[in-house]
Amino acid sequence: MQIRVGFEMAYRCPQPTPMILALSIHYSRASDLVRPDYLVSNPSVPVAAYRDLFGNWCSRLVAPAGHFVLSADALVNDSGMPDVVAPWATQTPVEHLPESTLVFLLGSRYCETDQLSEIAWQQFGSGPPGWARVQAICDFVHRHIEFGYQHARRTRSAMEAYNERRGVCRDFAHLAIAFCRCMNIPARYCTGYLGDYGTEPPYGTMDFAGWFEAFLGDRWYTFDARNNTPRVGRVLIARGRDACDVALASTFGPNTLEGFRVWTDVTSEQ
Known part of the structure; x- marks a missing residue:
């Protein structure tokens, strides 16, 4: 298409x-x-x-x-294919990760891994690693944050989104990225176009979208804590550590x- x-x-x-x-x-x-x-x-x-x-x-x-x-x-x-779903994808130990992924394990402007680490390990440490862990993070963030354009604030960080429990797509992505990094899974922020194709109306006002990618096995996979379901028609614009890198x-x-x-x-x- x-x-x-x-x-x-x-x-x-x-x-x-x-x-x-x-x-x-x-x-x-x-x-x-x-x-x-x-x-x-x-x-x-x-x-x-x-x-x-x-x-x-x-x-x-x-x-x-x-x-x-x-x-x-x-x-x-x-x-016209939806986002790849790969429940068999494994978590790569930190010592075996490619050097190019390591920067995406570190805290960044909007993803305070130092403040969220204890919460992440309490919430996700006992669950299975790999794809299941990233999906558990997406499930938690999807439930935890209330979406609304009226909640948009360009300075909101992952920790603030966790505490305030509201935000827009970038806040969902930032919190999920921070949790992934806390659990030793490289994660990077993505911005781009994402329409409503394949979803049920009513449709909201169109905007640029924010999602993230996690490194599992030997490649990056797309995740979307805001929608939390595979979507069709993503058109990537930019990737970075968080929204600060891709303004x-x-x-x-x-x-x-x-x-x-x-x-x-x-x-x-x-």
């Missing part, structure tokens, strides 16, 4: 404002792009691009003073976000 994905973000800047953007579809989906997600700005400004430390494709620009709009609109081929837009000056729209639609467009 094909999925049309894109966004439009409108800013008002009182002065020229440098921006770093992590809004491009991840290179792992490059071969699926039927229509690339070219970044378009209005008014048009020069854009430079680079790969960050995690391999994400980032853009740099300077927004002019006044009204400034960023947008992209892509068409992506997708297998959609980092701005270096005063500005106001005046408009924000995201779309993710299965389409018959060819």
